[in-house]
Amino acid sequence: MSDIQTIESEALKAIDGASDLQSLDAVRVAELGKKGRVSGLMKTLGKMSPKERQEMGPKLNALKNRVADAVEARKTTLEDAALEAQLATETLDMTLPPKPEHVGALHPVTQVFEEVAAIFGDMGFAVAEGPDIEDDWHNFTALNFPEGHPARETHDTFFMETPEGGDPKVLRTHTSPVQIRTMTSQKPPIRILAPGRVYRNDWDATHTPMFHQVEGLVIEKGIHMGHLKGCLVDFVKAFFEVDDVEARFRPHFFPFTEPSAEMDVKYTKKGETIEIGAGDRWMEILGSGMVHPNVLRNCGIDPDEYQGFAFGMGIDRLAMLKYGMPDLRPYFEADPAWTRHYGFKPWLTPSVSGGLS
Ligand code: DAH
Numbered sequence: 001m002s003d004i005q006t007i008e009s010e011a012l013k014a015i016d017g018a019s020d021l022q023s024l025d026a027v028r029v030a031e032l033g034k035k036g037r038v039s040g041l042m043k044t045l046g047k048m049s050p051k052e053r054q055e056m057g058p059k060l061n062a063l064k065n066r067v068a069d070a071v072e073a074r075k076t077t078l079e080d081a082a083l084e085a086q087l088a089t090e091t092l093d094m095t096l097p098p099k100p101e102h103v104g105a106l107h108p109v110t111q112v113f114e115e116v117a118a119i120f121g122d123m124g125f126a127v128a129e130g131p132d133i134e135d136d137w138h139n140f141t142a143l144n145f146p147e148g149h150p151a152r153e154t155h156d157t158f159f160m161e162t163p164e165g166g167d168p169k170v171l172r173t174h175t176s177p178v179q180i181r182t183m184t185s186q187k188p189p190i191r192i193l194a195p196g197r198v199y200r201n202d203w204d205a206t207h208t209p210m211f212h213q214v215e216g217l218v219i220e221k222g223i224h225m226g227h228l229k230g231c232l233v234d235f236v237k238a239f240f241e242v243d244d245v246e247a248r249f250r251p252h253f254f255p256f257t258e259p260s261a262e263m264d265v266k267y268t269k270k271g272e273t274i275e276i277g278a279g280d281r282w283m284e285i286l287g288s289g290m291v292h293p294n295v296l297r298n299c300g301i302d303p304d305e306y307q308g309f310a311f312g313m314g315i316d317r318l319a320m321l322k323y324g325m326p327d328l329r330p331y332f333e334a335d336p337a338w339t340r341h342y343g344f345k346p347w348l349t350p351s352v353s354g355g356l357s
């Protein structure tokens with residue numbers, strides 16, 4: 001057997017027998033390395049006669065290539081096997097819950113905002129926003145609170161320092177100024193829902209200086225109290241997840257609506273829990289009314305052409321009613337234990353078809 005054949009068969013056998021990448025590399029060095037056997041044979045070419053070289057050159061080159069190819073092939077096989085082995089030991093059981101258990105939770109107010117937006121979104125309302133620091137015109141004047149009108153006093157307003165000659169600024173006392181911002185920047189038909197923080201200088205068991213409201217506004221041709229009533233009754237049924245609700249609209253006064261009404265719903269008290277929908281007591285849950293013609297005019301909308309209704313409700317109390325929180329104050333104490341207890345999983349987005357809570 002010639003040197004070439006011997007070396008080739010021995011090398012291929014050693015390559016095949018290499019059980020890991022390290023021993024394969026040792027074989028590669030022994031055959032193809034600088035001092036390796038194949039390299040040694042290649043060096044003999046220099047001492048050959050031209051004729052011999054012409055014959056042996058291609059043979060030795062072919063040997064070198066076959067050995068190198070065999071090393072590469074074995075390397076791929078060994079690497080694949082190593083990966084397989086690693087994957088087999090590093091299994092991940094996808095059926096187990098994530099660890100640690102989720103620590104963050106949505107505040108009930110955020111959850112209720114999302115539920116309310118889902119319900120009205122289903123009725124074609126878009127979410128609108130306005131600034132927390134509002135000017136006097138948007139918060140009061142445009143909403144038909146004339147200067148010096150006693151209704152302004154009921155709002156316990158936080159006034160901001162006003163620069164000389166500047167617009168008087170307040171922390172908005174309600175979300176109604178978003179009505180004005182919407183009507184002065186969009187053309188009817190309008191259907192918006194404005195959730196947000198509002199501020200009043202008040203602090204006791206049922207009042208906090210910052211609280212949350214949701215405002216609704218519909219401006220279209222031919223809108224009347226029937227639309228207001230149907231829309232709000234549908235909302236209450238969806239929100240409290242009850243098939244029927246007994247409601248009444250009780251005359252009230254708001255400067256920006258005429259007529260104005262507060263909506264009451266019947267409820268039952270069973271021990272500490274409250275069931276909304278039927279029962280022997282009335283509970284007030286929101287303010288509403290037909291948008292006052294002065295408000296439409298202040299926003300450049302012709303009241304002879306367009307009518308609308310509006311409503312506003314306190315979200316904190318709606319959350320308390322729906323989820324049984326007895327006290328308003330812990331809402332704003334940022335106690336993680338409270339949030340864990342009353343909070344919601346952040347990935348469960350409420351929807352009318354998929355379920356609210
Ligand atoms: N802005 C009123 C408040 O804070 C609530 C309200 C009542 C809003 C009637 C409305 C409405 O849009 O029509 O007390």
